[in-house]
Amino acid sequence: MSEASVMTDELRKQIGVAGEPLVVEMEKGMLRKFVDAIGDPNPLWSDEEYAKKTKYGGLTFPPGILAAIMMVGNRPPIEIPLPRGLDGGGEWEFFEPIRPGDTLTIECKIGDLVERQISMGKAIFIYHDTVWKNQKGQVVATSRTYGLKY
Amino acid sequence: MAKQLYYEDVEVGIDIPTLVKHPTTQQLVKWAGASGDYYQIHYDKDFAIATGLDGIIVHGRLKIAFLVQMLTDWIGDEGKVKKLACQHRGMDLPAVDMKCKGKVTNKHVKDGEHCVECEIWTENPEGRKTAPGTATLVLPSRGK
Numbered sequence: 001m002s003e004a005s006v007m008t009d010e011l012r013k014q015i016g017v018a019g020e021p022l023v024v025e026m027e028k029g030m031l032r033k034f035v036d037a038i039g040d041p042n043p044l045w046s047d048e049e050y051a052k053k054t055k056y057g058g059l060t061f062p063p064g065i066l067a068a069i070m071m072v073g074n075r076p077p078i079e080i081p082l083p084r085g086l087d088g089g090g091e092w093e094f095f096e097p098i099r100p101g102d103t104l105t106i107e108c109k110i111g112d113l114v115e116r117q118i119s120m121g122k123a124i125f126i127y128h129d130t131v132w133k134n135q136k137g138q139v140v141a142t143s144r145t146y147g148l149k150y
Numbered sequence: 151m152a153k154q155l156y157y158e159d160v161e162v163g164i165d166i167p168t169l170v171k172h173p174t175t176q177q178l179v180k181w182a183g184a185s186g187d188y189y190q191i192h193y194d195k196d197f198a199i200a201t202g203l204d205g206i207i208v209h210g211r212l213k214i215a216f217l218v219q220m221l222t223d224w225i226g227d228e229g230k231v232k233k234l235a236c237q238h239r240g241m242d243l244p245a246v247d248m249k250c251k252g253k254v255t256n257k258h259v260k261d262g263e264h265c266v267e268c269e270i271w272t273e274n275p276e277g278r279k280t281a282p283g284t285a286t287l288v289l290p291s292r293g294k
Contacts, residue, residue, distance in 0.1 A: 030184075037184035038212070039177065040219045044227055054227045063231050064218035067211040070186025084201060087210040089283070091235035 006082060006122050007115040018109035019074030028100040031061055034068065060097040066132060066141050067092070073106030073130050080124050082149040088125065090145025096138050103135040111144055123150035154226035157257065157264035157289040166252035166268060169220040173208050175244050181212045208242040213272045213281045220250040220270070221285055228290040232265065236283030242274055249273040252285070264291045 035045045040062065043050040051059045065071060098104070111129035115122060125148045132140040173181075178192050187209055190197035198206050214236050221231050242248055252270040259265070266289055271282040 033180075033184040034215075037177065037180040038215045038219055039171070040215075040222075042219070042222060044222070056227075062215070062218055062222060063234070064215035067214040067218075068185035068187070069211060087238055089210065089214075089235070089237035089281070091233065093233045094231055 004122075005115060006080075006124060007113070011078070011080065011113055011124070014076065014078050014110050015113055016109060017076045017078075018107060019076040022073045022106040022108075024071065024104045024106060026061065026065075026098055026100055026102045026104060028059070031059060031065075031100050034065055035062065038062070038064070056097055056099075058099060060099050063092070063094045063098075063141070065098060066094075066143065071104075071106065071132070072128070072145070073108030073132075075108050075128055076110055078110065078126070080126070080149040082122075082124060084120075085147055085149050088146040088148055090128075090143055092141060092143040092145075094141045096134065096140045098134070098140055102140075104140060105133050107131050107133075116148075118148070118150060120150050123148045154228050155224060155289055157266065157291040158293070160254055160257055160266050160289065162254050162257060164254050166220060166224050166254070166270070169216065169223060169250040171216050171248045171250060172246070173212065173242075173244050173248060175206060178206065178208060178212070178244055181209055181215075185209070185211060187211065203241065204243070206244055208244055208248070210236075210238040210281065213238075213242065213248070214283075216248065216250050217252075217270050217272065217281070217283065217285075220252060221268075221287060225287055225289060230288040231285060232263075232288050233286035234270075234283065235285070236270070236281050238281055240274065240278055240280035242272065242280050246275050248280075255284075263288045265289075 108130045111127040114125045256267040271279040
């Protein structure tokens, strides 16, 4: 006997819906806290005099900054009647360095919704497609990430 | 910092130098503040257990940041992380060693970029790959 499906037409209509663009100012203090939290002593991220001598000409953020939850943008609100949630992972592509002083505009939309059977029962996998652009209009990075509600 | 890695230094099949992390609960609090992830399963033990977990677990996104560090430690200032993919397959508990590992699976030149593809993962003390993934790196070439 299989469990009832939790996917509905109403949920399916949410595919492609975008959240409001989110503007984030990338600051030195943020960079310092981020690098300290990871425990990464690489002077490329923390020693400005060192970083100035590299091809970047100054401090940049480690690309992992875009994995931080505060950098995912505004996810469109979606009601999924399943009580628990987990981060699934995703894939990122990096194009331009991110520097303190940059202003990033983040656009996030629901890329897909897929129902799957997992060991804990029925789950809905939510895929988010995100684009990060800087103040010059350059695409800094893109990603497709996913989480699940079960 | 680390010596510069060149495309010619890399052979398919070689291991990326292991990075050992030991995320304490204090580090998880620092990460929560630095990344904006205040989900209580990462710092409130009672909450974590009530959701069915064994205890506080390490943030998945912190594991990704650790894997990025493993890569940037290896590739030097002239190298670049071009792509990264990671799936959260297992939970990791804090206050134990987490090994960030990787292996080169392919290398090729594409659109003028010298690319190295790798399999990457975080490994718990029992040897289980909790966050497996892949990465594409761009390295400088001595040939230029």
